[in-house]
Amino acid sequence: MSHQVHSLGHVPISDHSFSADRSKLALARDISVEIYDTGSKYSLNTTLSGHDKTVTSVDIAPHSGRIVTCSQDRNALVWEPAADGAYKPTLVLLRINRAATYARWSPDEKKFAVGSGARAIAICYFEEENDWWVSKHIKKPLRSTVLSVSWHPNSVLLSAGSTDSHARVFSTFIKGVDERPEPTIWGDRVPFQTLCGDFVSPAGGWVHDAAFSPSGNALALVTHDSSITIVYPSGPEQPPAAVVNVSTTLLPFKTLVWLSENEIVAAGHDCHPVVFTGSDQSGWALDHSVDDPNDAKKNASSRESTALNMFRQMDLKGTPQASADDASLPTIHQNTITKLRPYAVSGGRVNKVSSTGVDGRVVIFDV
Numbered sequence: 001m002s003h004q005v006h007s008l009g010h011v012p013i014s015d016h017s018f019s020a021d022r023s024k025l026a027l028a029r030d031i032s033v034e035i036y037d038t039g040s041k042y043s044l045n046t047t048l049s050g051h052d053k054t055v056t057s058v059d060i061a062p063h064s065g066r067i068v069t070c071s072q073d074r075n076a077l078v079w080e081p082a083a084d085g086a087y088k089p090t091l092v093l094l095r096i097n098r099a100a101t102y103a104r105w106s107p108d109e110k111k112f113a114v115g116s117g118a119r120a121i122a123i124c125y126f127e128e129e130n131d132w133w134v135s136k137h138i139k140k141p142l143r144s145t146v147l148s149v150s151w152h153p154n155s156v157l158l159s160a161g162s163t164d165s166h167a168r169v170f171s172t173f174i175k176g177v178d179e180r181p182e183p184t185i186w187g188d189r190v191p192f193q194t195l196c197g198d199f200v201s202p203a204g205g206w207v208h209d210a211a212f213s214p215s216g217n218a219l220a221l222v223t224h225d226s227s228i229t230i231v232y233p234s235g236p237e238q239p240p241a242a243v244v245n246v247s248t249t250l251l252p253f254k255t256l257v258w259l260s261e262n263e264i265v266a267a268g269h270d271c272h273p274v275v276f277t278g279s280d281q282s283g284w285a286l287d288h289s290v291d292d293p294n295d296a297k298k299n300a301s302s303r304e305s306t307a308l309n310m311f312r313q314m315d316l317k318g319t320p321q322a323s324a325d326d327a328s329l330p331t332i333h334q335n336t337i338t339k340l341r342p343y344a345v346s347g348g349r350v351n352k353v354s355s356t357g358v359d360g361r362v363v364i365f366d367v
Helices: 293-297 300-317
Strands: 004-007 015-018 024-029 032-037 043-048 055-060 067-071 076-081 087-092 100-105 111-116 121-127 132-138 146-151 157-162 166-171 195-200 207-212 219-223 227-232 242-247 253-260 263-268 274-279 283-289 337-346 349-357 361-366
Touching (some): 015 337, 015 349, 024 055, 032 055, 043 087, 067 100, 076 111, 087 132, 100 146, 111 146, 121 157, 166 219, 195 219, 195 227, 219 253, 219 263, 227 263, 242 274, 242 283, 263 337, 263 349
Parallel strands (some): 015 055, 055 100, 146 207, 207 253
Antiparallel strands (some): 024 032, 032 043, 067 076, 076 087, 111 121, 157 166, 157 207, 166 195, 219 227, 227 242, 253 263, 253 349, 263 274, 274 283, 337 349
16 A cells, blocks of 8 residues: 655644645644645745744645644634735634634635634634624533534534543524524534534543544544543434444544544554444444555564664664664654544545654555
8 A cells, every 4th residue: 555655854744734636735733724736746935924832733624725723823724826926814713712623614714613722612703894804713512622623514513532531512693694404313403602512522531533424413522531432312302323333452633534324533642543443233344454554563573673773873882773663653653643634535435534743754555
């Protein structure tokens, strides 16, 4: 299986987003956002500098090309693409007093959601008469920092994972902006801030990421107890039809992507993605690892000779001969994977995902 690897420096990447045609890549890195032209080799096109603290999230709207960024400076910016290839920033009135942690456009691109450390989610939309982006807050019953947000395909329901061990589903319906959606299995009541689902991590771990399945009829969450939980709702005001929890012996996951209704890929502190398969009927299980470190470890004889050489050097010179392999991991990513994103879809299934990590690498994995 071939994977594309792009090493873009050593500064950690907190988030990334590709344009719809995959010709541009935005990287959230330190206090700026870097825009790369993609090709056989990625080249830096421009740098967006509007924040004065760490940029925590970036998202490119597929149709309009607008970029939303948010930062620990408590601000969000919407960058409008101009004809000359430059970007014009507009400050968003978030009205929060803690860091903004995560930002995502809704599928219809009329709104975006910003999670924060202020125990609030800002739902932002454009107000034509005043020509600015304003926000409405979802606060109850959030009791801690929101680590991730994810949109339902109908652009009204929003999932949020937070450090109080809960993943919640809210309605973000804004009169005059949204059209009333069709009823879903999550409920047909849509007033703003309606709580449509509230699920707790089985072991009480932080919910690092939560995302709806492609149909929107299931919710998956990865938590700090190294497990993944898939929730199947049964209807409004009803207990879920099924809650499937899969514990692993790996380090905790930080991010997940649904490949199809029956496949999920997750990644995090173990530096390589893993694929889970299953359904509400048959249950879920860890299926296989992508970029499996055990494959690289099978060459035991070479490792043995390396160890033997090291001891020989220590005997002869009193110092071990350091080799590059001694310090490197047997995976493509050399540090935590911070974000996975769908990259390519074939036959209704995501068959490639992009990843970024603390090691400054961007990798396109075949899954």
